[in-house]
Amino acid sequence: MDDAFPGAGIEIRVNGDRFETLMHQHGLLRPLTAAELSDGTLRYLLWIAALLTPRPPALLVLNEPETSLHPDLLPALGRLIAQAARQSQVIVVSHAARLISALDDSDGMQPVVLEKRFGETRIANLDMSEIPRWEWPAR
Known part of the structure; x- marks a missing residue:
């Protein structure tokens, strides 16, 4: 998270029977709700969740993961993908x-x-x- 949004943090609140995602950012007086975040920020948060899962799959295929992301987020996304590639074939x-x-x-x-x-x-x-060897996971 800090690589893409320095000083920012995510908070998950339980609100009755629903979960609420809040993003704290340096300089803002209050956290932003998911409804206030840009499509690109939401997509990046989803990439964090998918690529840093505690149970990584054997194979991940990402088709144009940069879609809707601000160009400044692409180096951080690359580092995130590289981190996931230590556990999975990507x-x-x-x-x-x-x-x-x-x-x-x-x-x-x-x-x-x-x-x-x-x-x-x-x-x-x-x-x-x-050509790199592609290792398809066993079923």
């Missing part, structure tokens, strides 16, 4: 250069760049022998 599909750059800075990440040539999608940056 495949990220993205067009966002800032997110890809943040992931490239992480140990163990292998970018696979795809390009379209004459209607055919090909791997642009690797030979077939260099």
Whole structure:
């Protein structure tokens, strides 16, 4: 949380039979309710919950996780994804250069760049022998 929103914190209150999410931010006189948060902030909070789950799945496939996020949040999202990749195999599909750059800075990440040539999608940056092994979890 602090990586993306320095000094901020999340509070979950029980309000009768409902839960209420509040975000405390430095400089604000009161916490913001979920209804007052931007779509991007809410989405980032959901990414935190999904990627830092106490029971991580064997495989995570993230399709354009940068959607609705402010560009300044993409490096923090990249670090969050890299942290999740220590426990799970993570495949990220993205067009966002800032997110890809943040992931490239992480140990163990292998970018696979795809390009379209004459209607055919090909791997642009690797030979077939260099393609990372995909390990599908057993059922």
